[in-house]
Amino acid sequence: MLRRVSAIDIGSNAIRMMIADISGHPSPTIQVVKRFRAAVRLGHDVFTEGIITPATMDIAKATFRRYAETNKELNVEVCRAVATSACREAKNRQDFVDEIFKNSHIPIEVIDGTEEGRLIHLAVRKELNLDNKRSMLIDIGGGSVEVTFSDGDKMTATKSFPMGTVRILENLTKRQLNEAHLNIIMGEFLGDLGEHIYKNCDHDPVDFAIGTGGNLECLGKLKVQLLNAAPHSFLTLSELNAIIEKLKTFKVKERVEVLKLRPDRADVIVPAAMLVQTIMRQAEVQKILIPGVGLRDGIAWSMLTK
Structure with missing residues (x-):
């Protein structure tokens, strides 16, 4: 029924x-x-x-x-x-x-x-076959980033970091910095993030990363648009690097006018891409899958299990 x-x-x-x-x-x-x-x-x-x-x-x-x-x-x-x-x-x-x-x-x-990570993980494991795989789930939000590790479809560790895209933008503005200084802001979070990644995948490397959130879905589409490469359902680290370099050549206004991004996506897309790049490099993974599901899907699944 x-x-x-x-x-x-x-x-x-x-x-x-x-x-x-x-x-x-x-x-x-x-x-x-x-x-x-x-x-x-x-x-x-x-x-x-x-x-x-x-x-x-x-x-x-x-x-x-x-x-x-x-x-x-x-x-x-x-x-x-x-x-x-x-x-x-x-x-x-x-x-x-x-x-x-x-x-x-x-x-x-x-x-x-933790509950946010659990709900997103629930959505992902309903969408992707994670059997016999070690995976790392990255959810890029406006206020926080959740990094969750999984053995098969069992969540083994999750941690939330206060380094979301909107928070990073406000941090830049407050310190009178601009997009060119993003590495400074990222560097301030690397200690905690690196420790979480090292603890969970140094002795047992992950097979692939999984990315959720609107920014990741947008990056998948930008792969097709900017690199003329398909499909949009995954990115390699080298493709992500190329997308970031191309995005940096567009001002925020041009991302709206030329790339047809929404204004509230155009200003956060580079911080989002650089966050994913940083996490993938730290975990030494070369590929991120973009299943097109997120927190809303996890909430819906949680209502079914209840």
């Missing part, structure tokens, strides 16, 4: 919703009905002022009212909404959760990095 659910991911760069039909019999399936995205950059407020400002709160409330109406129109039975890095750190996060519920009757769970 099919149940219609909606999964909402309240990230640092956007608020995304996916509506899907789920079934546990005869075998578990999820059929995506529709995906939505609202460019509400909670991270801009939180990483500069420590709170979600009234103006952004109003945009988020309007987004959730719209999502609640959509749930009603499309006969959604259950909705699960989770908030990640920006909301976790906002001093007024409880006000945000209360206001959204008052306006939309959608309850929000603020989850930690």
Whole structure:
């Protein structure tokens, strides 16, 4: 029997919703009905002022009212909404959760990095066959990066790092630096990141990396667009290096006008690409798969298992 659910991911760069039909019999399936995205950059407020400002709160409330109406129109039975890095750190996060519920009757769970990693891993293992493989999952968000290790389809370690793309941009702005100085910012996180990677893959190397998040899907498409290479479902490290060099030749405005990137993707795509590059180099992996699933898919799967 099919149940219609909606999964909402309240990230640092956007608020995304996916509506899907789920079934546990005869075998578990999820059929995506529709995906939505609202460019509400909670991270801009939180990483500069420590709170979600009234103006952004109003945009988020309007987004959730719209999502609640959509749930009603499309006969959604259950909705699960989770908030990640920006909301976790906002001093007024409880006000945000209360206001959204008052306006939309959608309850929000603020989850930690471990639960975020678990949900993303759940989505990935439903999409890819991980049997007899050691893999490293990289989720690039606006506020944080989750790096998860897996033996087969069993998650063995996950850690969240406060080095998401929006946070990096705000860090650059605050220090009056620009994209050319990204290596300085990256370098400040390398100690913790390197330790996590070394601990989990030095004695038992990973077979491949897996990348999730909108920026990784965008990098897959840019491989086709900029390098004239297919398919968009994976990147080699050398392809990623080439994409970064080409992207650096475009100003943010040109990425919007020439490459047709959304404005809230155009300014974070180089930090995202360099984060992936850094992690792949540290782990000495040459290939990253891009399965096209993410946190929303994991949330939907979690509703099926419940």
